[in-house]
Each structure stands twice: as structure tokens, then as C-alpha cells.
Amino acid sequence: MKIKWQSLLALSLLSFSSLLLAEDNNTQNNKEVLSLENCHLKGIKSQVQCGTLQVPENYSLPEGEKISVNFAVLPAIDSSQNKTPLMFLAGGPGQASVELAAHIFSTFGEIKKSHDIILVDQRGTGKSHPLSCDENEVRNAYEIIPEDFSPQEIKDCIAQFKGDLSQYNSENAIRDFDAVRVALGHEKINIYGGSYGTRAALVYMRLFPDALNSVVLDSVGPIEVPIGTFGQSSARSFNLLLENCQQDESCNSAYPSLKDDFTAVIARLEQAPVNLKIAHPRLGTKTDFVLSRSKFISHLRMQLYSMQTRTLVPLVIHQAFLGNYQPMIGLIAMSEGGMGMYVGLTLNIVCNEDFPKITTEMFAGDANNTFGGNDSHSAWLQACPLWPKYAVSDDFYQSVTANIPTLILSGNLDPVTPPSNGDESAKTLPNNHHIVSKNSAHIVASTPCGIEIVNEFLTTLNPNDLDESCLAELKSETFMTHLNGNL
Template identity: 35%
Template sequence: MKRWGRPVALAGAMAWGALLHGAVAAAPALTPCRLDGIEHEARCGTLERPLDPAAPQGARITLHYAVLPALARNKQPDPVFFLAGGPGQSAIEMAGPVAGMLSRFLNRRDVVLIDQRGTGRSAPLLCDDDADQAPLARQFEPDAQRRRLAECRRLLQALPHGDLRQYTTAIAAGDVEAVRRALGVARINLVGVSYGTRLALEVLRQSPRRVRRVVLDGVAPPDMVLPVAFASDQQRAVEAVFSGCEQDADCNRRHPDLRKRWATLRNSLPRDWPVAHPATGVVERQRVTPEVLDAVLRGPLYLPALAAALPQAMDQATRGRLEPLAGLAHAAGGRRGVGVAMGLHFSVVCAEDAPRLPPAAPREDPLVRRYRDACADWPRGSVPPAFYQVGPSAAPVLLLSGGLDPATPPRHGDRMAAALGAKARHVVVPQAGHGVAMLPCMRDVLYRFIDTPDEAAALAAVRADAGCAVQLPRPRPYQPPAPPAEPRR
């Protein structure tokens, strides 16, 4: 689960007006706009949608979407639809990173970003977000978290669009289809990341004839049961940190018996600990529990470059200094484009995952318990039974997994590739974390998979093209710089 997020202001641009033409660009509802991180002009549009699809004459919401237009005059007719993660991220707020990842497509294909209902400007379900500056106790103590979430739920339900049952993945997939129709295109290509892969699978299920190609990066299947999977998959990622250090002679020498010392630290908790706040520098007394340690580890595990510093930070924690760990967590949480609308997050998880939680156990994982508590009072939308069933795909599907991913590791991709059938290809990058498509050489893999006209040729080239990423080495464990030598006298 990502940290609490605030919306990033949208902006609009003025540069490519003479190049805007064709089915997407000519849609009358699109107007010039400037997006954060995008140098050139984009086109933004809105679409009125019923809040409750079963009551089309009732309350309505405004769905926001943006088109990054292709440069070529003779562009391809099938745009790329990008579906963001979370659940709760705004696709439009991620325009800059997405444009970099899909830059080759922008020569001949439009890229469409939809703020899923409940995110960005599309009837946002935003909770109070002062996490960067808030006291540590407010961020981590379970009672404080429960109070904040209960207050958030109360405020959201008072909004005109506050029926929290109307924000499921199945309803969001209907919104995607509505945008396709509004843009006047016959077929689309889907690129989903993290939770966006769940949405992509539902779009594929609902509108199979309208989907040409699918890329699923960090596969989060509909039957995943997010809290349970997050807990077990994170523990595997932590074990990989220990194993990586033990297999590196220098790391093992500098941090001997790290696995054992970390277990000793966890067994000594809970206890009060003075910790310097990573944002304010103010020393606070924090009640540290195993759940707090897990929460602090979660962010750095997503990025191997940050995870490489975990042995050093965990070693320092066993010696009484939590600041290095807190600093890594702050760095991971400060990445652009990871803000999450927590009202949407819980609306999705409580409707789709919470009903499938196993019976509560006396020694339940704290993360599972947190979701169970949160969902006990959260309004739950209706989920069709077919939502959980993934069958063979008529469209080619490329699945991508990072071997070090703490949230969507390869086991989920393996299962979905088998379910999707003969037109599915699963690529595992052993030393990658959460998100494989952003790796430089993988951008070409995505491009060739979608751009190659012949399906068989596109599928056959995937494994050979992905060799550049599969062979990437793991980042070496971080070693702090040696102190400067004493000057000679």
C-alpha cells in the first residue's frame, strides 16, 4: 500500500496545436491544457458519468481525462490507454513519468490518461494528507490511524459524490469504455501498472473486442486479496535483502548476523524510542512496534536502489538509531506520482478484497488486521462474481514482474499468464522491484510488442527483446563513505 497522497495541480500547454488532428484530437470536448512534467501541449476532456450506473438519471460525476497527442500526421488509429496504480493514483498526475516511459509511442500513437473515478479531479476521494509533517505518532499509531480514517470516511460520505459503494474496479472499467467511445476509436491498447493491471483485466473482460494489446506491469489479479498478499510478499522481499547481504562478502562482513539481530530487535518490541523526524528534524518519542518497522521498510523495498541501503539502515536500527530507516522511508514516499486517494483505495479494497479475507486469527498480521478494521465500517460496493474469473484472452498480453517486488512478485504474474492462455507472455526481471516497464530497455520491448502489426511476431519477439532487462545485475549493498583521513602533522 502506498502512503497517503495529495493531488498535484493540473496545468495545460501550448505547442502542438498544428499537429492535433484525427479521431482522438478532433473530439469536440478536448481543449488545450498543460500537464505537470509535459513540455508540449496536451488535450484535456471531461465526460459526465452516472455516479451509480444502475441509476443513470441520478447523481452524476465528471470524469477527467487527457490525451498526449501523437506527433505524426498519419498516426495509428489505436491509442494507448494508461491505467494507474494504488488503487488511488491519478493517471494525469503521472503524465511526466508516463510520457517518458511511453515516449516512442508518442511518435505515431496518442496516449490517453484517465483519472479513475475517486482520483485526481474525477470526483476525488481524498483524505487529509499532512503525513510529511505530521508527528510520527499520528502517522504510525493504530488508534490514530483508525481515528483519521473514520473522520475521512465521514467527510467523504457528506460529499455530493460520497456514495462510496460506486467506486469499484468494475464500474471504473465502464468509465474506460465510455472514454473510448467519446474519443471515437474502435480499439485501444492497455498499459496497466500495479493495481492498474486489475483494472486492465476488467476492461479486457467487459470489452474484449475493443482491446488490441495489453501490458500488465506488476500484476495484481482480481482475486489477489491485497492485504494478505502484501503481508506475505513483503516478508519474502525482506528475506531477499538478508540473503543478498549474506551473499555479498563485504556486506556480510560489515553487517554480521543481520538477520538474527533484526529478529532480536523485533522480539524486543514494543518500546518507546527517540527518533528524529525525517522531514522536520524534531526529536520525538515514538512507540515502535513490529508493525511500525514493517511500515517503514515497505517503501524502500519497492525500489532496488533504495533497498540496497537497507542492510546499513537495519544494522543501525539494531544499534539504536532509527533515523536511517526513517530517512529511506521518507525518500520512497516522496517519489513523484505516488500520491494515493485513500478514500478510493479503501472503497476498492473493502469491496473486492476484504470479503475474501480468511477468518481472523489470534496472531494476525498487523497489516491484515488494519484493513479488516478499516473495512468493518466502510460501505461496500457490489462486485459481480465474474470479476474474479480470468479466462483466455483473444488479445495478446504481456505480463511483467520484478523478482524483488514486495507487492506484486512473479507468482501473481505466473498464475495470470496461465489463466490468460496461449496469447500471454510473462517476463520476469529477477533484479527489478515494483515496476519493470520504466527500465530503459523495457520501453523498447513495450513499443515493439504493441507496435508490431502481426500478433504472432509480437509475441515471439518478447523474450528475445527483454534479454537486456533480464540480465540486469542487482544493485550492490550500500556502503557509507569512509570518514576523511586525519591530516598529518
């Protein structure tokens, strides 16, 4: 369901001739057809390669129903170095890697100088048998909010899915990824996973350790830590923002009572949501919008992911305290259309791989915070009981142990995958180094410094003794103190 359901997204992932995939006992025993040809992707001027690979929907029935897995290869600028390719594992769950190609092409530029970058749309996303529902084109970020989350909407969505939902899981996704590796003729690859992509990377390490040259886990979502309980980590990130504002002379001067302002706004919206008339982000017409407590917190949480948008949070809170909600509306409009999540896959994975692990005590503990209470998991409590169930493999929740060179990256300000997550995964990975960037939030490699460290690691394959000095140069938030900027 490629629908911008912010209540879920904020909680929380073609002219070459056809080739025949060689037989590979580690991946599958039957031969599958690979299609690969030159192409152009949106946002990338140079020619790349696009392909599809037919794989079993159910790997236990290799001669049964097939699905098409979509992928792209961003060729290295200097292929003469013949360096091991890097496969990018997207976040979510529910992001399609190929749809992120332009962003990856730009952000991973240093790496692409000497490494091919392989992008695979995870099954259930993009052009890999997407779990999508018909979407009303009028829908937008103003309208897709927690209160619009209805049981009937989920039931209607499930009814439109074709295929066996139980096969759209993390382990089969990795079997697809490895099938692409084999089809492209690579004995080994490096993998980079960000956010949910780290969960996928850990599963890859378990299923196909011999196929991996090195692993980068950026903003870790360990298998042991279920997706959907982000209340405590969001509160931690928000409290760090409050502390940083208090310690910043300009921010503290502009917002001396920021925490009290936030508490007052939340109490006001809890008592009486605000009815607003706002401009539709695409149509330009006036749209009725009801700003509730949960909407305010949900969208505020989303701003904590990025160092750029974190700088706006104090201004947004204070202006809301003064009765001006336009800065918040602006942030909501900015997020409209930006997530590109296939929420059908999000629900299918989280409701089966994570939700069953979360006990009543865990939900209660997660809700015991001063930021959003139980808002981080309330949507899952509504949706998951309605979603079809499947059983995960017996060893799925066991800690991953693999002696593969592994670089772990965490942002200290991350609202969803805090450094403690990286520590959890590091416990059972003997050949790892965990770097915590003090002034980073979600996805450390989104900065030139982070990419520089990743690139060095891919060159040395030694997670230790990397040059981390650039992290000390990353500045903390420079908060906006006026509606027209900093004066």
C-alpha cells in the same frame, strides 16, 4: 482521502471545441458531453490535451446523477504513423493517472514517440469526483503511521463523502475508461496496467474485449488473489534480499549477521519503541517521533518495492541494530508526499472487493512469516469493518478469459505482486507470454529495458519472440555498505 496513511499505502493503484460523445451500445446508451482543450501539466514542457467527460455515477441509472471524469492525452511525437493509442491504468487502488503525467511522459518516452498516451483519473481520484477528506497540513510521513489509524478518523472521513460510495468500484471505473475511449473516437486502444492497474486491465478485458488491441500486465494483481495479504510475498522479497547480500562479498563483509541484526531490532522495538527528536520534513522544526516495531517494518517493506531503495535496506537495519535510527528516519522523510494516493477509494475498493474474500485461515497463513507477521493486513482488519458495504457483481471473481495479445511482466524481487501472480493470470489468457525479470522488483517497465520490451510488443502485437536480452544485463542490488556510500 488524499492522506498519506502509510499503514495502508505500504500494504498494498484545458483549445479544442466541445464535442458530443457519440452513442455507443457497449458503454452507455445516452449521450455525454466531452470537453477537450490544449493545456500544460506540471512537469511537462510541451503542450498536451486535457479533458473532462460527464458520465453517470450509476450506470444502471443513465439519466441520474452525473460525475465528471478527468483525463489527459499525451500526443505522439510522430502522429503520422497513426498507431493505436495506449491507455495507462494507474495503481493503488487510489492513484490518479493524470497526477502521474510527468513521470509517465518521461518513463514512456519511447512509446510516446509513435503512440498517444491516454491518462484517465479513476473515479474517486484526482479530479474525477475524488474521495477525499480535509487534511491537516501539518501531517507528514513521520506522523501518519499505523498507530494513528483511528476508527473515529475513518468515520469522520466517510461522513464527508458525497455521492453513492457503492458506485466507486473497479467495474464502473472501466466503464468510465471505455467511455473516454469512445468519446475520443478510438475504435481500439492498447492498455498498460501496473500493480492494481493490472486488476483494472483484467476487468477491462472482461467487459470490453472488442475495444482492446493488446494488453500489458505489469506486476500482476489477479482478481483471484485478494489485495491485503502481502505477508508471505513481502517475506519472500526480504529473504531474497538477505540471500543477495550474503552472496555479495562487500555486503556480507559489512553485514555478516544481517538477519540476526533485523531480528534483534524488531525484538527491541517490540519491547520498547524508541522516542526520537527529529526535524520536521517541511517545517524544519523539531518533532517528536516514536519508532515502533510496526513503523519500522512498514517503512522497510516500502523500500523493497524499488531496486534503488532496496540497496539501502542492509545499512538501515545494521545502523538500527547499532542504535542509530537516522537512516530509517531519512527513508521515511523521502517517502513523505510521494504516494499521491486517494485512500478513500483504496478503502472503498479493497474493503468491498477484496476483504470479504479473505478467510480467517488465509489471514493466519499470511501472518505465518518471519518478516512482518500480520502487519501487512492488520490495518485492513481495523478499517474494513467500519467501511460502508456494497455487493460486487456475480461474476466479478471469475477468472478472466480473453484471446487478446497479452504481455505479462513480473519482477522476481517484488514484495507485493510476486511472479506467481503472473502465473495465475496466465492460466486463462491463451494469447499471453509471461516474462519474469530476475533483477527487478515492483513494475518492470520502470526500467529502460522493460519499456523497450513493451514498445516492441506494441509494435508486433505478438507476446512471443520478443527480445528479452536486455533483462540479463540488469544488475542485482549493489548494496550501500557505509553511511557515506560504498568505499
